[in-house]
Amino acid sequence: MSNYRMAEANHRIIPLEDKIFGINQKAKKMAAEEGSEKVINATIGSLLDDNGNLVILSSVVEVLKNLTSLDYAEYAPIAGTPDFIKAIKRAAFGSYVPRAYTEVVATPGGTGAIRNTIQNYSKRGDQVLTSDWYWGPYSTIAQDIERTIATFTLTDDKGKFNAVSFESKVKELLSIQDGLVVILNTPAHNPTGYSLDLEDWNNVINIIKNAVADGKKKLTLLVDVAYLDYAGDEEEYRKFFPLLEGLPENILVVVAYSLSKSYTMYGMRSGAMICMTGDKEIADEFKTVCAFSARGTWSNCNRAAMATLARIFSDEILLSKVTHERQAYCKMLVQRGKSFQKSANDVGLNMVPFDAGFFVTVRCENADAVGLELQKEGIFTVPVGKGLRVSVASISEDKCKTLPISILKTIKKVNEQ
Ligand code: PLP
Numbered sequence: 001m002s003n004y005r006m007a008e009a010n011h012r013i014i015p016l017e018d019k020i021f022g023i024n025q026k027a028k029k030m031a032a033e034e035g036s037e038k039v040i041n042a043t044i045g046s047l048l049d050d051n052g053n054l055v056i057l058s059s060v061v062e063v064l065k066n067l068t069s070l071d072y073a074e075y076a077p078i079a080g081t082p083d084f085i086k087a088i089k090r091a092a093f094g095s096y097v098p099r100a101y102t103e104v105v106a107t108p109g110g111t112g113a114i115r116n117t118i119q120n121y122s123k124r125g126d127q128v129l130t131s132d133w134y135w136g137p138y139s140t141i142a143q144d145i146e147r148t149i150a151t152f153t154l155t156d157d158k159g160k161f162n163a164v165s166f167e168s169k170v171k172e173l174l175s176i177q178d179g180l181v182v183i184l185n186t187p188a189h190n191p192t193g194y195s196l197d198l199e200d201w202n203n204v205i206n207i208i209k210n211a212v213a214d215g216k217k218k219l220t221l222l223v224d225v226a227y228l229d230y231a232g233d234e235e236e237y238r239k240f241f242p243l244l245e246g247l248p249e250n251i252l253v254v255v256a257y258s259l260s261k262s263y264t265m266y267g268m269r270s271g272a273m274i275c276m277t278g279d280k281e282i283a284d285e286f287k288t289v290c291a292f293s294a295r296g297t298w299s300n301c302n303r304a305a306m307a308t309l310a311r312i313f314s315d316e317i318l319l320s321k322v323t324h325e326r327q328a329y330c331k332m333l334v335q336r337g338k339s340f341q342k343s344a345n346d347v348g349l350n351m352v353p354f355d356a357g358f359f360v361t362v363r364c365e366n367a368d369a370v371g372l373e374l375q376k377e378g379i380f381t382v383p384v385g386k387g388l389r390v391s392v393a394s395i396s397e398d399k400c401k402t403l404p405i406s407i408l409k410t411i412k413k414v415n416e417q
Contacts, residue, residue, distance in 0.1 A: 012143045019136070020045070020382050023371075027380035039378045040403065044394035045190070045358060046266060047230070047329060052394075055329050057264045059321040063308045071307035076300045079291045080106030080272065084306035087313035088272045092225065092257040094238045100245050100253075100276040101283035105290040106301040109266075110226045110258030113273035114183070115141045115297070117254045120289045121220035122147055122181045127173055130183040133352060133361060133384065135190045135224075138183060154194060159353040161200035167207045170219075174211055179218040182208070187237050188227035188357025191382075191389035193337060195231060195355035201240045208251055218250040225255060229262040230330050231356040234323075249279045252286070259305060261358075262326070263312075270305030333358070336392040340400040349404045349411075358393035362404075364411045373410050379403070 003009075020043055027041040036052070047055040079085070085104045107113040114137075118128055124146045130138055131154035139149045150173060153165040173180050184204070187195035196204065204221075212219050223244075231237040244253045258271040275286040294300070312318050333356075340360050344351050352361040364370050367383035374381060374388075382389040388407065392400050 011146065023375075023380055023382060026375060030375075030378060034378070039380065040395055040399050041380045042390045042392070042395050042399075042403070043380050043382050044391050046393065047261065047264075047333060047358065048394045049332075050396040050398075055264060057322060057325050057329075059318065059325050060263050060265065060308065060312070063311050063318065064304065067304055067307050067311075072304045074303055076106070076303040076306055078106075078294050078300050079287060080104060080301065081303070081306050081310065083310035083314070085272075087309045088257060089274060090313055091259075091262065091309065092228070092255055092272075092274055093241060094234055096238055096241050098241065098245060098276055100278055101280050102274055102276055103283045103287040104272050104274050105287060105294060106306065107256075107271050107273055107294065108269035108298050108301050109260050109271045110224060110256045111137060111141070111271075112269075112294070112298065112301075113254070113256035113258075113271055114138065114222065114224065115145070116273055116290045116293045117220060117222045117256070118142060118147055118181055119145050119293050120286075121252065121254075122179065123177070126177050126179075126181070128181045128183065129169055129173055130185070131189075133189070133192050133194075133387075134183075135185060136384075154189075154192065155353055161194075161196055161203065163200070163203040163207060166204065167211075170207060170211045174217045174219070177217075179220070181220045181222060183222045183224055185224040185226065186240075187225070187231035188355065190227065190357065191359045191384050192352040192361040193354035193357040193359055194352060195237070195357075196240065198239060198243070201243050205243055205247070209248065212248065212250050215248075215250060218252075220252045220254060222254045222256060226258045226261060227357045228257075229326060230333055230358065232330070232334055244276050246278060249277070249282060252277050252282060254286075259309060263309065263322070265305055265308070268302050268305040268308075270302050270309070332397075333393060336395070336397045336400045339397050340390070340392050340404060343401050344404040347405050347408050349408045352387065358391055360390050360392055361387045362390060362407055362411075363387045365415050370407075370411050370414045373414050374407065377406065377410070379406060379410075381407075 024043045031039040127150040129150050132151040142149050152169040153162045156162040253276040255274045260266040341354050350363040354360050371383040
């Protein structure tokens with residue numbers, strides 16, 4: 001029953017304030033009152049330089065500034081402008097050219113792609129499967145359209161992808177639902193920094209193929225690649241894509257690609273959902289149903305962002321400028337994560353296996369209490385279930401080196417009382 005006066009809860013549990021936003025505000029307040037040198041704000045999900053300023057790719061800004069008035073002002077087609085559609089396939093897949101039907105629908109960031117996939121490939125009341133550590137908005141989106149999130153255990157006790165847990169959850173859910181949407185956020189998973197390697201991918205593919213082999217059920221695999229361009233080598237981290245070719249027609253792959261991080265266009269709200277299927281009819285249907293959902297929620301997307309991406313991909317020199325600029329920041333980020341991990345290993349801080357990305361996750365009991373205690377020392381992290389999410393994207397490498405020991409001390413202080 002809802003406590004709202006006018007609003008309808010519609011089975012959603014709606015917090016009064018976004019948790020991460022709330023902790024970030026506390027960090028900002030402390031920095032203003034006591035000096036920024038007293039605060040380590042590891043809550044932010046954007047890449048900041050060592051001075052705490054948002055990293056913005058200047059080569060992208062240059063393109064934006066040179067757009068025409070029409071590029072800003074005119075409506076875009078619902079599914080995206082034709083040149084954006086071409087460009088975003090290259091942005092997502094790199095040099096790999098899928099041997100599959102790949103239709104595209106533009107979305108406002110990766111978030112829109114996640115929403116449209118859940119909306120169109122699950123039924124009201126269904127459970128959507130993802131790993132036990134997951135990005136909170138998956139649940140927000142699911143709840144908002146009357147679904148829920150179910151989870152499997154991401155890693156086993158050797159720190160490898162937990163194929164056993166994944167298989168058992170896939171089978172369990174398919175035994176009670178007609179279909180299943182599975183969300184895998186890789187590489188550089190938020191919040192752990194885990195990346196599936198090719199062996200993990202082969203396991204995933206075999207499991208889902210087996211699970212729907214009798215043709216009675218269907219499965220949609222949503223690959224959320226929001227951090228693909230910050231994982232490391234561009235070619236290396238795209239090697240899993242070919243494994244997604246040639247799947248049976250009752251398995252649909254949807255790639256959620258976002259320009260937020262890759263092109264530092266967080267606020268311009270641009271991205272796309274790209275399907276991969278061997279069946280043309282299913283690809284056409286994807287375009288029809290997802291464009292319909294787009295029309296029924298945000299209508300069309302930001303045309304200036306589309307024009308920017310299209311322009312970058314129409315000029316190889318410009319593309320190489322953007323890529324090189326990003327690579328330098330990617331190197332900085334990877335270095336921060338590795339430094340955190342090394343210090344954590346040195347002092348014996350228990351982390352979820354980290355590969356790359358914006359975040360690391362420290363396992364601990366009583367994460368909320370540990371988080372609050374750390375705040376007293378000016379360290380701001382985000383408690384996420386059975387651990388703390390630390391954004392290495394928003395703190396310097398020096399801080400990444402010193403943070404693990406401070407966190408470990410606080411965990412011991414809180415849990416050994
Ligand atoms: N998926 C994950 C796991 C994310 O962390 C994010 C952004 O933080 C996104 C998707 C997509 O974000 P956006 O909608 O800004 O592109």
